Amino acid sequence: MATPTMRAIRLHQYGGPEVLRYDEVPVPDPGPGEVLVRVHAAGVNPPDRYLRGGMTTVPGRPEATVSLPVIPGTDVSGVVAAVAADVRDFSVGDEVFGLLRFPGFDGSAYAEYVAAPASDLAPKPAGLDHAHAAAVPMAGLTAWQFLIDVGHDHPSPFQRAPHRPMALGSGTTVLVNGAAGGVGHFALQLAKWKGARVIAVASGVHASFLRDLGADRFIDYTRARPEDLVRDVDLVVDTVGGPGSGRFLRTLKPGGALYPVLPGEFGEEDLAQAGGDVTVSTGQVRSSGAQLARLGRLLDAGTIRVALDSTFPLAEARAAHERAARGHVQGKIVLTVA
Structure with a gap:
C-alpha cells in the first residue's frame, strides 16, 4: 500500500528566502499524546x-534540535484528522489552533498535515477563520506570558530570576x-x-490602526x-530590542519595569539615568x-482582535519571508493551505 503524501515547505540548506522548497513528503503519523x-x-x-x-539551537537548549531537511513553522490552525x-x-473534525513544540524548531507547521501534541492545542475560536487563528499562537502567548501569567516554572535562559508580570490596572x-x-x-x-x-509607539502609518485597538496616546518614532x-x-x-533599547529606561517611574521581548542593549549610562530603582525582566x-x-x-x-498584515499560499512561503524582511508589519503574516 502506498504511503500517503502531502506538500510541505522544507529547508535542505540554510540561507535566504530562496532556500524554502515546496516538497512532497510523507504524511506524519501522530505519536502518543x-x-x-x-x-x-x-x-x-x-x-x-x-x-x-542557520540557527539550530534555541536559548536554554544547547543541543541542536534540528537536522536537514526540516519543515519550519510553529503556529497552526486546522482540523483534527486523526487522534492517538x-x-x-x-x-x-475538531477545529484547533496552537503553538507547536516551542521553544524548539520541530513544530513542522509549514505543511498540509502536522502531528501536534494535544497539550499545545486549543479549540479554534468560532468567530475566527483559520488564517486569523493561525496568526495568534506565538504572538498572543508571548504577550500573555509577559503581561498576564507566565503559566509555567521553567527556568528562563535569559535571567536567573523568574519573570513575574506586573499587576496592571486603572492606575497603570x-x-x-x-x-x-x-x-x-x-x-x-x-494591557487595555x-x-x-x-502609549503606543510605531511609525505614523500605523496610527489609526493602533488608536482603533484602544491606544490612549500614539507616538510616531520617525518624528519624535x-x-x-x-x-x-x-x-x-x-x-523591538536591539541597539539603543536602553533609552526606554529613562521613561520609567521609580519602581517601574522594562520587559524586552527581544534582546536589548543596556549601558551603564542608561541605568544611571533611570535612577537605579527599575526592573528589567524577560x-x-x-x-x-x-x-x-x-x-x-x-x-x-x-475583547481582543488579531490583525493580518498579509497572507500567502503555502507554496509561496519565500514571498512571505521576503515580506517579513521588509519590516513595518501590521499584525501577522500567514501562509494559507488550500
Whole structure:
C-alpha cells in the first residue's frame, strides 16, 4: 500500500528566502499524546526565519534540535484528522489552533498535515477563520506570558530570576514599543483589557490602526523620540530590542519595569539615568494549549482582535519571508493551505 503524501515547505540548506522548497513528503503519523491536524493556515514568526538562516539551537537548549531537511513553522490552525489512542480532549473534525513544540524548531507547521501534541492545542475560536487563528499562537502567548501569567516554572535562559508580570490596572501606564507588530498589538490590547492606560509607539502609518485597538496616546518614532516625550511610565513592553533599547529606561517611574521581548542593549549610562530603582525582566514563550484557550475566549468575545498584515499560499512561503524582511508589519503574516 502506498504511503500517503502531502506538500510541505522544507529547508535542505540554510540561507535566504530562496532556500524554502515546496516538497512532497510523507504524511506524519501522530505519536502518543498527539493528534494529526489537517493544516488550513500556518503563522510566520521570527524563529522560522532564524531557523532558515542557520540557527539550530534555541536559548536554554544547547543541543541542536534540528537536522536537514526540516519543515519550519510553529503556529497552526486546522482540523483534527486523526487522534492517538491516549488523546481524550480532541476528536476527529475538531477545529484547533496552537503553538507547536516551542521553544524548539520541530513544530513542522509549514505543511498540509502536522502531528501536534494535544497539550499545545486549543479549540479554534468560532468567530475566527483559520488564517486569523493561525496568526495568534506565538504572538498572543508571548504577550500573555509577559503581561498576564507566565503559566509555567521553567527556568528562563535569559535571567536567573523568574519573570513575574506586573499587576496592571486603572492606575497603570504601559508603553508598547513596536505596537503594530504581532506581539505589540496583542500587548496593547491585553494591557487595555486590564484597565491600563497605553502609549503606543510605531511609525505614523500605523496610527489609526493602533488608536482603533484602544491606544490612549500614539507616538510616531520617525518624528519624535519617545524617551524625550514620556516620563513616569509604570511598564515598557519593548518588542523591538536591539541597539539603543536602553533609552526606554529613562521613561520609567521609580519602581517601574522594562520587559524586552527581544534582546536589548543596556549601558551603564542608561541605568544611571533611570535612577537605579527599575526592573528589567524577560522570559521565553512556551507552548500552552490552556493559555491559548483563554486567549481564544477573549477573541471570541471581541475583547481582543488579531490583525493580518498579509497572507500567502503555502507554496509561496519565500514571498512571505521576503515580506517579513521588509519590516513595518501590521499584525501577522500567514501562509494559507488550500
